[in-house]
Amino acid sequence: MSRRKQTEDERYMRQALTQAKKALVIGEVPIGCVIVCGGKVVGRGYNRRNTDRSTLAHAEITAIRKASKSTGDWRLEDCTLYVTLEPCPMCAGAIVQARIPRVVFGARNPKAGCAGSVLNLFDESGFNHQVDSESGVLEDECAELLKGFFAALRVRNREEKLQRKTSDSMHSQRPD
């Protein structure tokens, strides 16, 4: 890959990271996405699954919805999608359906990733569209953001468990 292309990919991945940080602020798993067409961002999104109580509130789905609205077409054939985490089956499938030709992602998703980790929906000859994908762009920053979120979540869960235990113990010691 040329140095210029790499710099461009990193620039847009920073914008995807900015989206991911919006998810972090509202307590969601920090995943962000931008879609670029002709040097212009045409769709942005960040994970809001719990907030919106919808499995469709993944970063990529929101960005695809906005990009289609912005371009007036369900086919996003001249676009590149940047996302901080390897897409899940739903999002990888939506990318194939929207005929996006290129996807750039940061961190690997070993539990649900469909750009090579669990499956590769982007290189399935049975479909009528294939997708070029590039992994590992700003991988450390994307992965650190996720690691930090899950580490904080574990601490919070432990504290809540301890509080519940203390509260239960106080109730059980109370005379009837």
Added chain:
Amino acid sequence: MSRRKQTEDERYMRQALTQAKKALVIGEVPIGCVIVCGGKVVGRGYNRRNTDRSTLAHAEITAIRKASKSTGDWRLEDCTLYVTLEPCPMCAGAIVQARIPRVVFGARNPKAGCAGSVLNLFDESGFNHQVDSESGVLEDECAELLKGFFAALRVRNREEKLQRKTSDSMHSQRPD
């Protein structure tokens, strides 16, 4: 499968067919879907991809969005999804992500079906959720609806081509 279960599946598939006919009325590929929870339809959808200019306007995605809104949860763990055509990768992925335990579909989709035709996303041990699926419920009716649509589309395309040819020929015969 028990006769009672089969009757129930056919009953809900008829409701999915009613949705598919709504797509037909607006000139879209006739695909329809309903999601059922505790004997109640909690989400309905039909294909509106060209009308809404969005790849996310597939029948299943709309039904999942509505079911999550209706139940107030992104997890649709007690639901059955009925759809007239085998789901594409995006919709099969969304079903896995929404943790829907059972899918019933009518016709096979040899070009993009992800419940066994091209791939089987419902039985992928790498994901943390698997889906039971039942195929061929009211298959003939579901397939006939699609065949009729595509036959009519071919006739319309041929007529339009002929009209363009006639019009071009008349223009070329006109003296300058």
